[in-house]
Amino acid sequence: MESFFSRYKNALVLLLVLVMQLLVLAVQAKRPSKDASDPEAVSLIRYVVVTVVATPERLLRNFGQSIEDVWFGYIDLIHVRRDNASLKNQIEQLRLEQASVVEDARQGQRLQRLLGFKEHYIYQSLPAQVIGTSGTDQSGIVYIDKGSNDGLKPDMPVMTADGIVGRLKDVFPSTSQLMLVSDPTSGVGVILESTRTRGVLKGGAFNQVQMINVSPDDRIKPGDKIVTSGGDQIFPRGMPVGTVDRVVPDPDRDPLLDVIVHPSANLAQLEEVLVITGMGDAVSSQEEKDLAESEAEGEAAQKRASDILSERLPSKIDPSAPADTNPDSNVDSTGNVVQPLHPPKPLAPDGFTPGSTPPATALTPGERTVPVKNGIEDLPKAPATAKIERAPTTTGATSATSEAATTHAAAKPAADAADAAKTSTAARSGTASSGVPLSKPAAKPASSQTSNPVAHSPGAASSGVASSSGKPASSAGSLKPDTKVHVIVDGPENRAPRPSSTFNPPASGSSTQPAPKPVTPARNGPVVVPDDGSRPPATMPKRPADSNSSPAPQGHGA
Amino acid sequence: MALMASTRREVDERSFPLFIYILAPLLALGLQSLVTLHFLRFGMLDLPLMVVVYFAMARRNPVTATLGGAAVGILQDALTHQPIGVFGIAKAFIGYLAASLGVRIDTEAHGTRLVLTFLFMLLHNGIDWVLVRHLLAQPLVWNWLHELLRAAINALIAVVLFALLDRARIRE
Known part of the structure; x- marks a missing residue:
């Protein structure tokens, strides 16, 4: 037995050493992942070794640092005065820039608070x-060179x-082990800024x-x-990590990719790092103080700027000016716009007037209140007491139909309706006032009911009183007393006249006066429109040069 | 080049001052740690392994070489974040092998040292890769080209280092 041990002493010692270390390895590897700390014995070994190795390194570092300090602090001071002045100027400029951006930062924080965004x-x-x-x-x-004596704890982020x-x-106690992001066992939750793709950053080969x-x-893409x-609960969200170097397929998981990252920090030449020892949902008191100071400086700078502007610019409100009597004025006493402008009230409401049509929710799609016979609406006869708000006064066919279009023929007489429909049909079927045949008459009869919003569209309205074949629709029956028929042939030319125009519409009270029948269709040439968009007055003089080539602009009252 | 030990002088154990046995591994660890900080490529070298191989071949005592290799490996493990024992196992085995071969092979020649260190380096990294990848199931890439290049560079550096350490030997 003794000879066995003496003979295989070396191999037995090797075996013993290997088995012991394997056991130690197994104990360490078997630890649950939640308990990431080493056993006490292993920690002690690490602590002793790190202390032994790090102490001379620290001394060496301090020695080199002191030599560096002596050289740069007392000997190499050339151009220091000039650099100092330059840096002071830079500080002044940075103060101004800081004052200008602090308000934006404040606003961002307020918005984040409003959104309940927890920023660390x-x-x-x-x-x-x-x-x-x-x-x-x-x-x-x-x-x-900092450890638990300086308040450091495991899992603190370093940048x-x-x-x-x-x-x-x-x-x-006086040293800490920093695991770089290039270590294969590290893991950082990251996100690609452009595509918002999330992933885990790990160290790879080499x-x-x-x-x-x-x-x-x-x-x-690279770059x-x-x-x-922020998903790893260690690093705050939004810290720069690096840029995409290239994209390679993952050898272990076929469809997935590995993005090779070029780190922002130079991991190969680390000298000074910053350990983040405190994070929270709000800024620190010191930062609050700095922000307040910057804000005060910013406000002072803004006041100075506004004072300069007020000296250069005239006052917004002239105290000697008469009081504004415009009821639709949308500015307050200080001259600020407080509400949007409302359009003026129309003199003669039409189908485009806001509020004149019922809401879409009150309508039934496809509903007809008038029976249809042979594709033609069987309109009832209107009583003789029909009232015409406005009568057409133009001499041309287009003008006549235009007026018919804008006429609210409430309970219009059947004959008048038929006339208007005929006129409209004639105009739509090729006898347009411009002399150019209309290429496509309205092929589809539409409802003539005022309640139908389709009837307010020019085409639909025009075909509402006439069938696609040009037959008069209104002659087939009588209109209801309250029925309003909108016939709009050419919207833009049949707008209600503006008060400034010399056109005087007939009194709306002349209910018994029938709408005059259109006379001979006349050519309706180009209309000269003033800059304000209103129709030209009837008294606008003709231009001599255009008198022969083109008809004179015809106003509604011509 | 004589690969086998042919004279009594070649199989004698070399002795060194005691502080050399302590200082050399610590210096190797310290240099490895400090220089890699400024020159990242210095991490390719394994100065502690060179020290283990040198003392194993010089002392020609497998037991002390095994224990010494295990100690240096554990120290090296303590500086990393991996479990204690990975480098310890690898260096203990390499120390034993180097000492066992040192008895039979002439380790004074530079060529022998170059070849042996090259092989030991490859073997050491292989053991390390097996332990880390298959025992601890941690990601570690094996690249033959990289490993061969690394072993060759280490072998070249080892020849120079061994020559320097030869000067610290006690002359009889």
Whole structure:
């Protein structure tokens, strides 16, 4: 037995060492994932080793730092005065810029509060120096010179001015282990800024950083920015991570992609990092104070600007001006617009007048109140007491039909309706006043009911009183006393005259006066329209040059 | 180049001052940690493994080489975030192998050192990959080209380092 041990002593020692380490490895690997901390013995080993290795590194670093301080603080001071003046100017400019953007920041915060958006603000951070690494490229671990004595805890996010770096893993009293985002076991919730694609950032082979398990998306292009999504509950949302370097297929999961990321922070040359030690839903008191100061400066700057403007510009309100008597004025006493302008009330309401048609909810699609015979509406005869609000006064056919279109023939006499319908039909069937045959008469008879909104459209209204074959519709029956027929042949030319026009419409009270029949169809030439959009007055003089070539503009009262 | 030990001098154990046994591994770990901070590619080197291989071949004692390799590996593991024992197992095995071979092979020649270190480096990384990938189920990529290049660079550096460490040997 003794000879066996002495003979295989070396192999037995090796076996013993390997088995012991395998057991230790198994104990560590068997730990549940929730309990991420190492066992005490392992932590002790790490602490001793890190202390032994990090202490000389820290001393070395401090020694180099002190030499650097002496050199740059006392010897290399050339151009310091000039640089100081330049920097002071820059500070002044930055103060002004800060004052201008602080109001936007305030507004953004208010809106976020309104939306219930919980933004984690970074209100406490601790700068730290990187003093060493793990020494192997298989592990993305670096060491910083701050530890639990400085208030650091595991899983605190670490970043630089360029972007995120990693998170704290093990924290020792005066040293901390920082796991970089390039470590294969790290994981950061990220999102692509352009496509809003979410993913997990992990370390890959050869210290490269990649976003794994990304769904195929052609929109992902090199150069797209990647920011933290906040989903890992470690990094605040929106921190810069890096840019897309290239997209490669995931070797393990075929349809999915891996996005190789170029980190914003230079992970290969880390010297100073910032450990985020405090985050919250609101800004810190110090930041509130800074914001208040900046806001006060901004307001002062705005006041100065407004004073200058008030000196240069005339006053908005002239105290000597007469009082505004316009009831539709939409400005208040200070001159600010308080309500939108309302259109003036129409003199003669038509189908386009707001409020003259019932709401769509009160209508039944396809409903007809008038029976249809042979495709023609069987309109009842109107009583003789029909009242015409406005009578056509033009001499041309178009004018006549235009007036008929704008006429609210409430209980119009049947004969008049028939005449108007004939005129309309004639006009629509090719005897247009312009002399150009209409290419397509209304082919579909429409309802002539005022309640039908379709009848308010020019085409539908025009065909409402006439069948597609040109037969007069109103002659087939009598109109109801309250029936209003809108016949609109040419909307823009048949607008109600403006008060400024010399056209005097017939009194609406002349109910018994029948609408005059249109006389000979006349050519209706181009109409000169003034700049204000109103129809030209009847007294507008003709232009001599155009008197022969084109007919004179015809007003409604001509 | 004589691969087999042919003289008594070649199979004798080399001895070093005690502080060298302590200082050399610590210095290797410290340099590895510090230099990699400024030169990322320095992480390709494995100075602790070179130290283990050198002392194993110089001492030619498998037991001490196994224990020494395990100790240095555990120290190296402690600096990383991976479980303690990965590098410990790999370096213990390499130490044992190097010491066992050192008894039979002339390890004084630079060529022998170059070849042996190249092979030990490959074996060490292979053991490491098996442990991490298949025992701990952690992601670790194996790239033959990268590993061969890495082993070659380490072997070249090891030849220089071994020559420096030879100067610290106690002359009889």
